[in-house]
Amino acid sequence: MAMQAVLAVVSLLLLLWPARRAGAAEYVVGDVGYGWESGSGINYAAWAREYSFAVGDVLVFQYVSTQHDLYEVTEEVYRSCDTTAGGGNGVRVKYTSGYDRVVLDEARGYWFICDFPGHCLGGMRLAVNVSATPPPAQEEKEVAGRRRL
Ligand SMILES: [Cu+2]
Numbered sequence: 001m002a003m004q005a006v007l008a009v010v011s012l013l014l015l016l017w018p019a020r021r022a023g024a025a026e027y028v029v030g031d032v033g034y035g036w037e038s039g040s041g042i043n044y045a046a047w048a049r050e051y052s053f054a055v056g057d058v059l060v061f062q063y064v065s066t067q068h069d070l071y072e073v074t075e076e077v078y079r080s081c082d083t084t085a086g087g088g089n090g091v092r093v094k095y096t097s098g099y100d101r102v103v104l105d106e107a108r109g110y111w112f113i114c115d116f117p118g119h120c121l122g123g124m125r126l127a128v129n130v131s132a133t134p135p136p137a138q139e140e141k142e143v144a145g146r147r148r149l
């Protein structure tokens with residue numbers, strides 16, 4: 001009976017497995033729980049340089065939702081930290097859940113900021129460049145904060 005249950009679970013996992021894109025990875029921004037944080041000392045530019053992001057990868061932003069948020073913005077807003085510029089047209093997506101999984105589904109630059117007053121200027125901004133295919137070298141590299149899907 002127990003063996004049958006195990007087989008059923010294994011079969012289910014095998015059924016679900018192909019739905020995941022081979023090579024896609026999930027990154028917890030900042031590498032730790034509540035890694036999207038001000039005052040944490042995390043240098044997001046340095047964090048992003050640790051990895052090579054490819055289409056299909058996922059960024060996970062974890063934060064206290066009453067203290068931070070997450071806006072995907074244009075490069076201009078990323079640089080100015082001014083989300084009201086251009087009538088707010090520089091804001092692409094607003095996330096506020098505190099656990100936001102952002103699928104990087106296009107090969108392009110992505111820019112993220114926290115819109116709480118002063119946080120972006122204080123360092124809560126992240127820029128990543130997403131390439132069409134992952135570099136082969138990274139496939140075998142195991143690094144903190146990255147886990148295979
Ligand atoms: Cu913030």
